Amino acid sequence: MSEWFGPLDSEHRVPPRQQTRVAAFLISAHGALARQFAFTLPIKFESAWQTELNAQIYREAEIISLLLRATSWVPDLSLAYMAASWETAWFPAPVEGIPDRTLAAAAGLATLSHAVHAGIRPAALLPVQANANDPFVTALRRVEFESGRLLQAQSQFLKGPGLLPFRGAVSATLERRHAEIGRLWAQALQGVGIAIPGTE
Amino acid sequence: MPFLSHGSYRIRYELDGPASGPTYVLVNGLTQYAELWAAYRDALIARQFRVATFDLLGQGTSDKPALFINQDDQVAALGLLIGELGDGPIFLSGISFGGLIALRYAIAHGARLSGLVPMSCFAELSPQLLLLGNAMRTGLILGGTSYLQDLLLPMNLSDQWLKPLLDKLDGVKRQGWLVNDVYALQNLMESFLDFEPLTPQLSSIGVPTMILNGEFDFLTPRALHETLRVQIPDSSLVIIPRAYHAFTLEKPALTADLLARFAEDVLAGRWQGNKAVWIAPEEAGGELAPFPSGYDHLRAIPMPGTNP
Numbered sequence: 060m061s062e063w064f065g066p067l068d069s070e071h072r073v074p075p076r077q078q079t080r081v082a083a084f085l086i087s088a089h090g091a092l093a094r095q096f097a098f099t100l101p102i103k104f105e106s107a108w109q110t111e112l113n114a115q116i117y118r119e120a121e122i123i124s125l126l127l128r129a130t131s132w133v134p135d136l137s138l139a140y141m142a143a144s145w146e147t148a149w150f151p152a153p154v155e156g157i158p159d160r161t162l163a164a165a166a167g168l169a170t171l172s173h174a175v176h177a178g179i180r181p182a183a184l185l186p187v188q189a190n191a192n193d194p195f196v197t198a199l200r201r202v203e204f205e206s207g208r209l210l211q212a213q214s215q216f217l218k219g220p221g222l223l224p225f226r227g228a229v230s231a232t233l234e235r236r237h238a239e240i241g242r243l244w245a246q247a248l249q250g251v252g253i254a255i256p257g258t259e
Numbered sequence: 260m261p262f263l264s265h266g267s268y269r270i271r272y273e274l275d276g277p278a279s280g281p282t283y284v285l286v287n288g289l290t291q292y293a294e295l296w297a298a299y300r301d302a303l304i305a306r307q308f309r310v311a312t313f314d315l316l317g318q319g320t321s322d323k324p325a326l327f328i329n330q331d332d333q334v335a336a337l338g339l340l341i342g343e344l345g346d347g348p349i350f351l352s353g354i355s356f357g358g359l360i361a362l363r364y365a366i367a368h369g370a371r372l373s374g375l376v377p378m379s380c381f382a383e384l385s386p387q388l389l390l391l392g393n394a395m396r397t398g399l400i401l402g403g404t405s406y407l408q409d410l411l412l413p414m415n416l417s418d419q420w421l422k423p424l425l426d427k428l429d430g431v432k433r434q435g436w437l438v439n440d441v442y443a444l445q446n447l448m449e450s451f452l453d454f455e456p457l458t459p460q461l462s463s464i465g466v467p468t469m470i471l472n473g474e475f476d477f478l479t480p481r482a483l484h485e486t487l488r489v490q491i492p493d494s495s496l497v498i499i500p501r502a503y504h505a506f507t508l509e510k511p512a513l514t515a516d517l518l519a520r521f522a523e524d525v526l527a528g529r530w531q532g533n534k535a536v537w538i539a540p541e542e543a544g545g546e547l548a549p550f551p552s553g554y555d556h557l558r559a560i561p562m563p564g565t566n567p
Contacts, residue, residue, distance in 0.1 A: 173325065173326075173442075174325075177325065177440065177441070177442035178440075180440070183436075183437055187430070187433065203403075204403055207400070207403045207441040208400070208401065210441065210442055211400055214326075214442065214445070217326055218326060218327070218449075226327075229326070230324075230325070230326050230327065233325045233326055234267070234324070234325055237325050256320075257320065
């Protein structure tokens with residue numbers, strides 16, 4: 060087990076098996092976010108925050124498109140059952156304790172999105188020697204960088220005045236989501252020889 | 260790796276040195292992590308101190324609350340650590356954000372301390388500091404941790420320190436980038452959104468206090484340290500020559516020596532704060548010099564002023 064991708068090949072590229080596992084996880088997570096954002100948005104916008112959500116759909120789609128093209132894919136039999144557990148974890152889960160069902164659902168989606176964008180740091184797995192000109196390396200850096208920006212919409216919404224009366228419920232759900240998604244991410248990496256410190 | 264529990268959160272800490280000795284507790288700055296005190300651990304242990312370091316909530320290996328980090332929780336975490344240290348003398352020091360947490364602890368629980376050393380510190384947000392903080396938060400949001408580091412390095416460290424590292428800065432930044440998460444740093448910064456100045460409470464700090472301020476500290480300049488000197492009764496201000504905000508990184512030998520000497524003076528009954536202003540030596544072991552009489556220590560040019 061290592062904290063980093065590797066061993067790198069002679070051109071300092073990440074092994075295809077690790078690329079496949081990581082890209083599959085990220086595509087599953089960001090794909091779920093894109094789908095759920097799309098279903099959440101009405102045909103006609105009614106609030107200012109919906110413009111940000113609209114932008115997020117396309118950013119998530121861009122992440123998926125990027126990973127599909129930048130990854131060196133190889134067969135990974137474990138993906139069949141792993142993907143099923145991932146997709147189950149992304150199911151919409153409204154925040155309990157918020158009586159307004161629309162708000163509870165939006166908050167639930169925001170906790171999922173916060174956990175994915177804040178808690179999953181694929182570029183932090185790259186060793187110093189990783190080839191900076193390799194498309195997969197560049198893609199991971201871009202995904203992590205973009206996630207930091209995408210996070211802001213969820214952060215503002217979850218900290219905002221609309222959810223202030225439900226701060227306890229929102230914080231508890233968010234911490235649970237972070238832990239759950241962190242666990243899935245760690246499990247996915249473990250199968251390809253990578254251990255995130257503190258999760259072994 | 261030992262942890263303390265604060266509610267559902269875990270706080271990672273480390274204790275080194277003789278259990279019978281007086282203890283120095285060192286509190287990280289905003290973007291720091293406990294390993295950055297390694298040189299202090301070695302130097303202070305050699306002087307028979309025990310050294311306690313830890314990662315604040317939101318930092319390093321401690322838990323990172325996802326949405327909010329309250330400064331009261333940081334003070335409570337520090338209190339938990341100090342609670343582990345037994346009944347011996349405790350000296351508390353922190354840099355920048357960590358200095359602020361140390362000040363808050365001293366205000367609330369000063370009786371437990373034998374001495375306090377705020378470094379590159381502040382008790383209130385001046386307009387400059389407020390706007391710089393806002394700009395750094397925006398930088399973090401738009402450019403990530405790496406961009407925040409790019410802003411802080413030239414602001415807080417000298418040319419002498421930076422020059423030999425110019426072509427290795429990615430390596431210098433890497434560990435900080437790895438251990439810091441954007442959302443956690445942002446939460447730490449946003450713990451200032453409801454910040455109330457500590458200035459009215461500083462006079463309640465009864466312990467000997469040595470305030471350390473870099474000569475060229477741009478982020479928290481002399482005037483912010485002056486508030487501490489004027490308000491804390493048994494204090495003195497020590498100016499570190501040619502130093503910027505992050506002098507604990509740049510001058511560990513000198514700073515650790517000053518910390519040790521301060522504690523030794525307090526324990527030997529030699530310490531006299533007198534709200535005096537001193538100039539630290541250039542190197543560890545040198546003599547402190549009183550700020551020249553008749554000049555204003557708040558100015559960058561030698562102007563006549565009231566002798567503090």
